[in-house]
Amino acid sequence: MTRTAVLQAMLMLGLFLGAGSVSIAEEFIARAITVPETKAVFAQVRSRTIVPARARIGGTIQDVRVQEGDGVKTGQIVAVVVDxxxxxxxxxxxxxxxxxxxxxxxxxxxxxxxxxxxxxxxxxxxxxxxxxxxxxxxxxxxxxxxxxxxxxxxxxxEGDVLAPDNGRVLTVPVTKGSVILPGEEVARIASGQYFLRLAIPERHSAQLREGASVAVGSRGMNPMAEDDSEDRVGKIVKIYPEIKQGRVTADVEVEGLGDYFVNERTLVRVPVGERSVVAVPANAIATRHGVDYVRLVTRDGEQDVAVILGRKIDKAEPGLVEVLSGLRDGDRVLLP
Missing domain, CATH: 1.10.287 (Helix Hairpins)
Structure with missing residues (x-):
């Protein structure tokens, strides 16, 4: 066999082996999906009941045995009044x-x-x-x-002022030596289950439903942020019929809310409707020079298309990212 024939055989073998090692890329058909539309608002932590510990007789406060933040039991002595x-x-x-x-x-x-x-x-x-x-x-x-x-x-x-229920002391508006009258408040105690109370614009009142799930985000978050880092989910248990200052009031029960801070503000996302979006897997997006691209399969071959991304669609389809512009329903997206 001549040297030229040997070289041609080796070249053909290399081309054959190289062609066998090429993997076929997967395709993803971009489809419009329906996702819940949410409204980000701040809710306040409330206690179901706040009861006062009142003096039964008039006189002078001889001893105050609790302070703000203390947990109390039913019948525990809060203060002592002496006449x-x-x-x-x-x-x-x-x-x-x-x-x-x-x-x-x-x-x-x-x-x-x-x-x-x-x-x-x-x-x-x-x-x-x-x-x-x-x-x-x-x-x-x-x-x-x-x-x-x-x-x-x-x-x-009856000079012993007793806690009316189990709970946590919110305020103690008296001090030792204060003169009080019968029935005057000595301490305020949050005795009920803690929940969230929110107020949402009345234009969303028709979309509110009792039993709907509410995403509870981390405390102190920016209400305009598009971050879904919530770690708890609550449920709307009551919607009040009276609209105050153009807002609808609703109560949300959340497990693990705690029993210490009252009136603490917490970011929540309330479902107020649904919308249709086009989404693609996160691994289909490539970022070059600050611009996001998606590779499409068209009649003319593969083509990179610049897109504008929205939020992650973790609730409806895990792993998908919303595409605001650049894609249409039915586009063939090439996955790496």
């Missing part, structure tokens, strides 16, 4: 009770003596009836004095 007049009334009641008890001893002694005289015939029955009546009167007075003393002791015990 010095109650102590004086209690002393007077005790003195009056002792005096009546002394009168009772004398009445009992007199009753026993008259009964003995009646038995010997030295006293009349009317005298016995009179002494017995006096004994009964003193006995009744002692019962009344004991009841009055118990009422004063109950008033003294």
């Amino acid at each position: 010095e007049k109650i102590a004086l009334e209690l002393e007077a009641a005790e003195a009056g009770l002792k005096a009546l008890q002394s009168q009772l001893v004398n009445a009992r002694t007199e009753l026993e003596r008259v009964e003995q005289l009646v038995n010997r015939g030295s006293a009349t029955q009317s005298r016995l009836d009179q002494v017995k009546t006096q004994f009964d009167v003193v006995t009744s007075q002692i019962v009344g004095a004991q009841a009055e003393m118990a009422a004063i002791e109950q008033r003294a015990s």
